[in-house]
Amino acid sequence: MSESASPPALALTTLRKSVPGGRVLFEGLNLTVAPGEVVAIMGESGVGKSTLLNLAAGLDRADSGSVAIGGVMLESLDDDGRTRLRRDRIGFVFQAFHILPHLSLAQNVALPLVLQGVGTSEAATRAGSMLAAVGLADREGARPSQLSGGELQRVALARALVHRPTVVLADEPTGNLDPDTADRILDVFVAEVRASGAAAILVTHSDRAAAVAERRLSLTRDGLVPRHG
């Protein structure tokens, strides 16, 4: 990248994080993710993968080091500032889907937009388009209880991308799905992330899921190291 190029979508610099009791999860962690790039992060349970995503999203604070989203340093922001940044520039996908049961699919997808103050009708139009993009056209009015697990994760994916975020953070997005459904979801995920130009971090246990990423990294106490094989 040239000097005049735009800043990386996500930059983690010399991060250190410990848990209550003093155990150090990792230290000296560095990571830069370019727009449109998908990075897979793997590691054993309890190593701190989800914590790393929380740090990247400004939901948790590192002991030291810095986090920058699109060049904005999270450490320079207060809680409200980090919340606004998350609202505008980050999309989330969870293992447990976290689709609000009492909202329709369209409302679930439109939620990030209405939180930004986008008008209801525009939010509905964009939510409809996003649902169509993930293969749920004409299902805007359906309730979450009428959907299968794979369909629910498509809705979560649409919600993560509908507001055109700078970074998408996905925490075990296929962990609750059977392999075939997981493959289809991952295909949609990568396609939509690339189409939107967002950077993505995919936290997973699955080599099969990690295979869709350009870079695969393992999280250790000393930070992120390239994963081979």
Add this chain to the structure above:
Amino acid sequence: MGEQRAVSRTALAWMTLGEWRAHPGRVVVAALAIAIGVALGFAVHLVNGSAQAELARAVRALNADADLQVHATSPLGFDEQLYPRLARRPGVAAASPVVELPARFGRGPPKTLEAGALTLLGIDPLRAVAVTPLLIALPAGSGTSGGFQAESVFDPTTVTLSRAALAASGAAIGGRVEITAAGRTEGFVIRGVLPEGASERQIAVIDIAAAQWRFGSLGRLQRIDLKLAPGAQSGRAMSDLAAALPADAQLVSPQSEARRGDNLTKAYRVNLEMLALVALLTGGFLVFSAQSLSVARRRPQFALLRVLGLQRRGLLAQVLVEGALVGGVGAALGLALGLGVASLTLRLLGGDLGSGFFASKTPDLVISPAPLLLFFALGLTTAVVGSVLPALEAARAQPGIALKDLGDPRDPDTTPALRWALSLLALGGLAALAPAVWGLPLLGYLSIGLILAGGVAAIPWLARAILSPLRQVGRGVVPVDLAMQRLWGAPGQAAVALCGIVASVSLMVAMGVMVTSLRGSVADWLDDILPGDLLFRVESGGFDPEQQRRIAAVPGLADVVFQKTLPLRLAADRPPAVLVVRPIDPADPAARLPLIGRTRQPPAGITPVWLSEPAARLYGRQVGDVLVLPLPGAPRAVVAGVWRDYARQSGAVALNDADYTRLTGDALRTEATVKLTFGQTPQAAIRTIRATLPSELGAQVQFVEARKMRAVALKLFDSSFALTYALEAIAIAVGLAGVAATFSAQTLARTKEFGMLRHVGVLRSQIVAMLAIEGALLGAIGVVVGLGLGLAMSQVLIHVVNPQSFHWTMETRLPIGLFASLTVALIGAGALTAVLAGRRALSTDAVRAVREDW
């Protein structure tokens, strides 16, 4: 755009409506609790306001447009020579002398022990026409315009009646009526009716000379109505006028009359409204429980919103707006309900709500915008305040952790802090020591609120303290073990469930202890003041010394004590006190009076008086104080003791009968208590006493057996507290509904847990047993804590609120029956609700239950 907005209105609407659609029952219950509280408070306020307006109208009508009045301090009246002196004073444009006597239609003893509802006024029409024209008769057959027929108004055999009196007399204009007053019965021809608007009370107006002559009031007046010259209504002119009056007369303005009416019932009204608001307070705790449960259940949802970019204050606003909407809907519903209840109550119970303060017609409902807004705001505020803590908890949660939905976020091994609870309890204790504000125990109520808040704040700590020793109970018995571990492991949820129970139980206990203590003290006091077997009285006039001597000599009467009670105005802006005249030995006053506290032997040469407890508190007098009695000659008296009296809230002054006769020259006595000799029957004694008296007087004497009087008094007490009991019952019902709703919601939210337990092999019956044990145990802890807190609050009611409101004290008595039934009801309700809700939750298929996303 929405860059700077903390919360999106659309998101807020979606989340709120979604939650309500998912759990409509809980929203309805919370809104109904607020509605009931607002309805009760608003209804009591409306009824009181309407009764006050009616009382004010009645006072205005009786005053009949006079600018000022001079009232006698007692029914003995004052010397009529005061009239010409006042009429000549500068600033007095016109003066009208009035004889005012309590009276009734017909002859013979009245049908009840209540005084007659008719007021007999004797006026000089030539004077009254300039001062109180509304008291001048309409000519028979005329329209509504006032008329004045000089040729007939001086006729001593005619009477003019108000419309209410005409209706009560059962006669028509031109017909004859008998009127009894001052112990005499006289016949009159009804000459006409007073103009429309004169009074809705029963008033009979006759010529003043006829009143003085025919009712034995020669040379005495009870009232002078005054019309002031323009510009003479300054404070200076009024104080000059007041200074010119003798001790047995007082200057009364319409303002002081209004204050007097207000003072008469202020404490009763305020206490009743406060009691009605107890239901609202309980409703507030119900909203708190509902919101806490809702927040606990939606913790992951809220965490998601935080992850998606909703700021903390947005989440705070979300929960508060939900509370405000519930409060708003509940308050609006409550206002409509309150209006209906008030209208019905006025029709069924009248304006005094059964207290017996106002013996007038059913008042019209008076509605003004200020109370509407006030009670709407109260309902709204209660719901919002009930939502504050849950909202703060929702906003404080760490999204990363809350998203995992790991259950109760509180660590069961951490001892909850107690400092807030202790601070609130200490502040409550301090507030209880404060004096009354504007004659009302406002800080006493604040103290009760602070003690309640402190007790509720201490619940997490108390629950820990009580559950810790129980943790090892039932090891090895699956349902007991599961129940204990659950209560221990989810301290936050246990505390929320307990809050509602403790709040309801403590309020019920506090009210129950107060009412039981008062009733017990009244029963003891009745034993003290009704020592004889038989009581008799004559409504007006009285027994002269010779008649008293003859009665005392009747065979079969072991002891006869004559006495007299008459109103005595000690201050113009307070309701009259009662002067109780009976033989009292200054060396042994306790033989005739239920004395409390120290007494003092009066120095020679000064008249001793004994003040009732309300009189001592109302007028700020203590034993040893010297006061001037508003009797002829303005005699000085020393307070020699204070006695317990629950009958006369406006105060009473006891005076030895010999002193009274010496000071006033009045030797007539109107009442007597009789102790019968062994074997003598009351019926035989009544016959003999009647036979001893002149036939007309004998016919007017009312007799009542002391034991019946005691029963009647306690029945009156119960009926005057009927509304109190009803309000308490409603508060209990709201509290129990809250307990049921809380347990039910908590149980239904545990579907996933039950599914998991079924998966690992726990029997359905074991889960039901576990829920029953949890419910019963929470109910029991709630009762224990609520009883302790309620007893503390009851002491504030007994030792602060009652003395400051009604100026009487009482000894604490515990309603053991109420405690026992409350304990059974709460433990039963807890267990039953948990089991019923558990059965519903268990009806979900175990596999589906654990697959549920939220």
